[in-house]
Amino acid sequence: MSTPSFEPVGDAVEALKATFRRHASGVAILTTVDAEGQPVAFTATSVTSLGTNPPLVSFNVARGSSSWPAISEATHVALHTLGTDNLDLAKKMSQDHTQRFVDTDWESGPQGLPILAGVTSVLVLRIRQVVEIEANAVLIADVVDGLIGAEQRPLLYFKRDYYTAGDL
Amino acid sequence: MSTPSFEPVGDAVEALKATFRRHASGVAILTTVDAEGQPVAFTATSVTSLGTNPPLVSFNVARGSSSWPAISEATHVALHTLGTDNLDLAKKMSQDHTQRFVDTDWESGPQGLPILAGVTSVLVLRIRQVVEIEANAVLIADVVDGLIGAEQRPLLYFKRDYYTAGDL
Numbered sequence: 001m002s003t004p005s006f007e008p009v010g011d012a013v014e015a016l017k018a019t020f021r022r023h024a025s026g027v028a029i030l031t032t033v034d035a036e037g038q039p040v041a042f043t044a045t046s047v048t049s050l051g052t053n054p055p056l057v058s059f060n061v062a063r064g065s066s067s068w069p070a071i072s073e074a075t076h077v078a079l080h081t082l083g084t085d086n087l088d089l090a091k092k093m094s095q096d097h098t099q100r101f102v103d104t105d106w107e108s109g110p111q112g113l114p115i116l117a118g119v120t121s122v123l124v125l126r127i128r129q130v131v132e133i134e135a136n137a138v139l140i141a142d143v144v145d146g147l148i149g150a151e152q153r154p155l156l157y158f159k160r161d162y163y164t165a166g167d168l
Numbered sequence: 169m170s171t172p173s174f175e176p177v178g179d180a181v182e183a184l185k186a187t188f189r190r191h192a193s194g195v196a197i198l199t200t201v202d203a204e205g206q207p208v209a210f211t212a213t214s215v216t217s218l219g220t221n222p223p224l225v226s227f228n229v230a231r232g233s234s235s236w237p238a239i240s241e242a243t244h245v246a247l248h249t250l251g252t253d254n255l256d257l258a259k260k261m262s263q264d265h266t267q268r269f270v271d272t273d274w275e276s277g278p279q280g281l282p283i284l285a286g287v288t289s290v291l292v293l294r295i296r297q298v299v300e301i302e303a304n305a306v307l308i309a310d311v312v313d314g315l316i317g318a319e320q321r322p323l324l325y326f327k328r329d330y331y332t333a334g335d336l
Contacts, residue, residue: 005285005286005317005318006283006290006315006316006317007315007316007317008313008314008315008316009313009314009315009316010313011314012222012223012310012311012312012313012314013220013221013223013311014314015223015289015291015311015313015314015315015316016217016220016223016225016291016311016314017220018289018314018316019247019249019289019290019291019314019316020217022249022251022288022289022319022320022322023194023196023215023249023289023322024192024194024322024324024333025193025194025216026191026192026193028191045216046216046217046226047191048193048213048214048216048228049184049188049214049228050228050301050302050304050306051230051302051303051304052181052184052185053181053302053303054180054302055180055181055183055184056301056302056304057184058214058226058228058306060216060217060218060226062219079187081187081190081191083190084336087336115174117173118173120190121183121186121187121190121191122174122187123183123184123187128301129299129301131297131299131306131308133218133224133296133297133308134218134219134221134222134224135219135221136218136219136224138218138226138299138306138308140299140301140306142180143180143181143183143184144180145176145177145178145180145183146176146177146179146180146182146183146184146186146187147174147175147176147177147183148174148175148176148177148183148186148187149173149174149175150173151190152190154190154191154192154326156192156324156333158322158333162336163333163334163335163336164333164334164335164336165192165324165326165331165332165333165334166331166332166333166334166335167331167332167334168252168255168330168331168332
């Protein structure tokens with residue numbers, strides 16, 4: 001391809017990686033409970049709205065992740081949006097899964113879902129559809145309830161590091 | 169629900185809206201050609217990776233949008249990631265659909281896809297699966313090729329306005 005000012009990659013995996021190094025994402029945490037009633041959480045950058053009529057969201061989960069057994073069986077999950085005050089929480093929920101609720105401020109909310117304190121917003125979601133696709137899954141969920149927290153500057157993930165929204 | 173420091177919303181649509189006012193997203197443009205061979209483009213904030221083995225991405229489209237007839241028939245689409253130099257392009261591709269390719273710098277690339285000049289990266293995608301869900305659709309696509317542009321600060325969408333990544 002001869003498009004000026006572009007460098008051909010020639011490898012689809014490298015192209016994907018290079019592209020997503022150029023694309024920033026908001027950071028969210030999803031929580032649920034496993035079959036034993038234990039809280040499960042993970043950090044996600046794939047959360048997006050799927051329209052308001054009816055209110056729906058989607059997010060992606062790696063089927064090899066520690067959270068997948070619980071998520072794949074869950075009827076409900078809680079989606080937490082994060083601000084810059086939640087940086088440590090975002091990191092914790094993306095690291096060793098056995099430590100995610102150790103010294104974490106949370107309580108049990110609607111549907112028994114773990115609700116994390118101090119985040120900017122929580123949506124209570126009912127899973128509607130799970131689309132398994134290779135090693136991942138796209139989950140589509142109905143919004144059934146919500147809790148609004150204090151406003152903060154939003155937390156972003158970009159080039160393997162955390163940022164907030166900055167003026168152009 | 170009694171969680172301290174949260175305000176219950178009591179309405180799922182309002183909860184969704186309030187939540188996504190608190191969540192920032194990267195900005196991308198998707199392009200394809202319609203049945204008459206005319207270029208079609210739209211701005212999206214729902215682009216996310218679905219793993220690298222094999223390389224897959226997903227994005228959401230409103231089925232009532234001007235781009236849907238072309239997207240729903242397309243075998244391939246081009247995903248463009250944007251930087252702050254592409255602000256005017258992002259706005260143009262989210263406004264009047266009849267004007268999107270007027271005075272726009274683009275050329276025909278792989279699979280005949282419209283490739284927009286000056287963006288940070290382009291992925292050539294082959295549509296694998298379309299999950300229709302109420303008024304929207306989740307599209308899942310294989311990455312087949314890529315073109316890398318010059319690095320820029322990433323373009324973000326937050327609270328109905330554009331930003332870039334800023335330090336915490």
